[in-house]
Amino acid sequence: MPLPPELDPWAKLRATTRARIGLGRVGDALLLKDVLEFQLAHAKARDAVHTKLDTAPLKSAIQGQVIEVRSAADSREIYLRRPDLGRQLHPDCEALLTPGDYDAVFVIADGLSATAVSLNAVPMLKAALNRLHDLKIAPVVIATQGRVAIGDDIGERLGAKLCVMLIGERPGLSVSESLGIYLTYDPKRGTRDSARNCISNIHGKGGLSYDMAADTLAWLMREALHRKLTGVDLKEEALIAAPETAAALGTS
Amino acid sequence: MIPMARYATSFGGETYRFDDLKSVLACASARRSGDELAGLAAQSDAQRVAARAVLADLPLATFLNEALIPYEADEVTRLILDSHDTEAFAPVSHLTVGGLRDWLLGYEADSAALRALAPGLTPEMVAAVSKLMRNQDLIAVARKCEVVTAFRNTLGLPGRLATRLQPNHPTDDLRGIAASTLDGLLYGTGDAVIGINPATDNVPNCLALLEMLDGLRQRYEIPTQTCVLTHVTNVIEVMNRGGAVDLVFQSIAGSEAANAGFGVNLGILQEAREAALALKRGSIGQDVMYFETGQGAALSAEAHFGIDQQTIEARAYAVARAFNPLLVNTVVGFIGPEYLYDGKQIIRAGLEDHFCGKLLGVPMGCDVCYTNHAEADQDDMDTLMTLLTAAGVTFVITVPGADDVMLNYQSLSYHDLLYLRSTFGVKPAPEFELWLEKMDMVDRKGRMRMAGPQNKMLQRLISAAAA
Numbered sequence: 001m002p003l004p005p006e007l008d009p010w011a012k013l014r015a016t017t018r019a020r021i022g023l024g025r026v027g028d029a030l031l032l033k034d035v036l037e038f039q040l041a042h043a044k045a046r047d048a049v050h051t052k053l054d055t056a057p058l059k060s061a062i063q064g065q066v067i068e069v070r071s072a073a074d075s076r077e078i079y080l081r082r083p084d085l086g087r088q089l090h091p092d093c094e095a096l097l098t099p100g101d102y103d104a105v106f107v108i109a110d111g112l113s114a115t116a117v118s119l120n121a122v123p124m125l126k127a128a129l130n131r132l133h134d135l136k137i138a139p140v141v142i143a144t145q146g147r148v149a150i151g152d153d154i155g156e157r158l159g160a161k162l163c164v165m166l167i168g169e170r171p172g173l174s175v176s177e178s179l180g181i182y183l184t185y186d187p188k189r190g191t192r193d194s195a196r197n198c199i200s201n202i203h204g205k206g207g208l209s210y211d212m213a214a215d216t217l218a219w220l221m222r223e224a225l226h227r228k229l230t231g232v233d234l235k236e237e238a239l240i241a242a243p244e245t246a247a248a249l250g251t252s
Numbered sequence: 253m254i255p256m257a258r259y260a261t262s263f264g265g266e267t268y269r270f271d272d273l274k275s276v277l278a279c280a281s282a283r284r285s286g287d288e289l290a291g292l293a294a295q296s297d298a299q300r301v302a303a304r305a306v307l308a309d310l311p312l313a314t315f316l317n318e319a320l321i322p323y324e325a326d327e328v329t330r331l332i333l334d335s336h337d338t339e340a341f342a343p344v345s346h347l348t349v350g351g352l353r354d355w356l357l358g359y360e361a362d363s364a365a366l367r368a369l370a371p372g373l374t375p376e377m378v379a380a381v382s383k384l385m386r387n388q389d390l391i392a393v394a395r396k397c398e399v400v401t402a403f404r405n406t407l408g409l410p411g412r413l414a415t416r417l418q419p420n421h422p423t424d425d426l427r428g429i430a431a432s433t434l435d436g437l438l439y440g441t442g443d444a445v446i447g448i449n450p451a452t453d454n455v456p457n458c459l460a461l462l463e464m465l466d467g468l469r470q471r472y473e474i475p476t477q478t479c480v481l482t483h484v485t486n487v488i489e490v491m492n493r494g495g496a497v498d499l500v501f502q503s504i505a506g507s508e509a510a511n512a513g514f515g516v517n518l519g520i521l522q523e524a525r526e527a528a529l530a531l532k533r534g535s536i537g538q539d540v541m542y543f544e545t546g547q548g549a550a551l552s553a554e555a556h557f558g559i560d561q562q563t564i565e566a567r568a569y570a571v572a573r574a575f576n577p578l579l580v581n582t583v584v585g586f587i588g589p590e591y592l593y594d595g596k597q598i599i600r601a602g603l604e605d606h607f608c609g610k611l612l613g614v615p616m617g618c619d620v621c622y623t624n625h626a627e628a629d630q631d632d633m634d635t636l637m638t639l640l641t642a643a644g645v646t647f648v649i650t651v652p653g654a655d656d657v658m659l660n661y662q663s664l665s666y667h668d669l670l671y672l673r674s675t676f677g678v679k680p681a682p683e684f685e686l687w688l689e690k691m692d693m694v695d696r697k698g699r700m701r702m703a704g705p706q707n708k709m710l711q712r713l714i715s716a717a718a719a
Binding site for chain 1: 589
């Protein structure tokens with residue numbers, strides 16, 4: 001039986017963290033209600049990993065030209081075992097991407113959470129585009145069974161100066177719908193991860209808001225185009241020039 | 253005559269040939285997705301067994317004469333070969349890999365014999381023999397290894413199981429971290445270290461976290477050590493600024509190139525260790541290093557040199573032991589299903605890593621864990637923690653309710669420690685055990701008291717933390 005809040009010594013402390021603190025126990029074991037709650041959270045996280053991304057609602061919500069591509073990983077199991085295939089564009093899709101004069105391309109990929117993309121990708125995209133009216137943006141690309149680096153191939157084929165990848169992050173128990181953004185200047189196949197900037201933890205359960213993320217992204221994109229780079233050096237720059245922006249950047 | 257005859261065998265009427273030593277090792281490894289990803293794994297189960305038969309007949313000295321990564325090209329290889337202790341190796345120098353397996357399982361190979369042997373073994377020998385051992389063999393031999401280290405308490409004594417208390421928070425909120433820490437202390441966890449993975453990895457933030465942890469430790473006079481797991485270059489800067497650094501943490505791997513991927517080399521580790529030693533913060537020992545490792549790290553950095561993930565992981569322990577660490581743990585299920593696909597692979601890897609570390613003389617612990625994209629769940633963690641405790645693991649990692657809300661993966665819960673203590677009768681580090689008694693947190697049967705409303709002392713602690 002849960003204690004009434006005035007008797008529960010943990011009530012105040014629980015407000016300070018999402019961590020599962022102050023759980024009771026029976027003998028040495030967790031209470032059954034906590035075991036089942038945990039199992040449900042795990043089930044939801046696994047569903048986020050294994051659910052197939054439904055692209056139709058995304059396409060209609062984007063309300064513009066959308067190119068749909070897929071990676072060389074044909075199934076979820078192969079996708080999970082073979083990250084190399086998730087980074088490669090499927091050969092059948094190459095012809096869909098024709099070069100143009102673009103400052104940036106936005107790529108939406110399911111990554112490890114289709115749930116994150118379904119919930120957050122379009123509002124995030126719109127918040128970003130609202131701040132980028134002066135840039136030449138390529139048609140949005142949706143990539144299924146995709147990992148971050150598939151954006152390199154896509155960006156290179158489109159001739160975009162920047163690739164902005166919106167991708168579902170690996171789900172946790174408390175949040176299974178977190179979206180990440182990876183920004184890469186001069187995307188080319190074989191680009192190293194250290195040459196990207198990452199804004200992570202974008203979601204509606206106490207994560208970074210679309211507006212905060214979009215402000216950071218817009219700043220980074222303009223700096224990247226100006227300085228012709230992304231990655232560690234741009235992050236260092238952000239730490240000095242715009243510490244509030246830098247605070248939103250991931251540690252990787 | 254076939255030139256590669258040395259790595260061939262006739263087995264069950266078929267002949268199997270292997271290109272080189274690396275290939276024998278890789279094919280002999282238990283099946284795992286990382287070796288398949290790297291294109292190194294055995295092509296069939298029969299080929300896997302054949303590789304084991306070839307490996308069993310190789311003299312141990314092979315590994316001293318044939319470096320898997322060239323001596324000239326890799327400082328980890330140089331460290332391994334230059335620090336090899338011929339005298340310690342003598343008792344087994346005449347043996348094959350299969351002979352070593354039998355020797356290790358024999359009754360004469362007791363704790364003292366294994367301790368004396370450790371400097372004579374290279375990681376490649378240890379990895380090789382582990383591939384010939386079933387899970388029970390890995391447990392039985394690791395259990396005989398005693399690796400004792402000390403800082404403010406003594407870790408690794410027989411019959412003890414220590415824990416890292418990991419109070420991570422998604423935004424490094426100090427009160428949230430303190431709350432998770434207090435919760436863990438009430439379960440009697442935290443004797444190995446109270447260690448935070450910072451969400452924001454910079455020097456000012458690390459200073460703030462360390463100050464809070466050190467304040468908590470001093471206020472309650474807890475005989476343990478604290479750590480913020482930041483990059484070694486950050487911790488050097490933190491020490492320059494007078495931060496309360498007990499332990500230097502770093503993730504390491506088994507090749508110079510993979511370590512470069514982590515932004516470290518042997519020189520910078522040595523520099524950090526010397527700086528930490530100069531602070532003289534240990535009360536009963538001066539083991540100041542804490543390392544994390546994990547199978548797949550080298551491959552993910554594209555720095556595995558065609559070596560299977562278990563063998564190159566063992567090389568990381570040679571890096572660790574050069575710096576007299578207080579703690580080392582494999583983060584076994586953290587890396588994801590492309591390296592360890594499911595519970596079976598994670599469990600086997602956890603036992604291998606623990607065995608290899610202990611045999612090399614490293615104070616080996618384990619983060620018994622998995623991610624949500626792996627085919628694993630808490631039942632697999634129950635199995636692995638139970639097996640590792642049977643194997644005498646130095647420490648495990650615990651987080652509130654098994655859910656790390658910052659790193660987004662599942663480890664063990666504080667509750668799990670209580671299960672392990674009651675089931676196996678294992679105790680915390682002796683100094684920490686005394687502290688728990690002094691704080692009246694343990695009842696007369698040695699069980700942790702419930703932190704419910706009936707317990708006034710614990711109520712006061714919790715209220716003080718919330719105030």
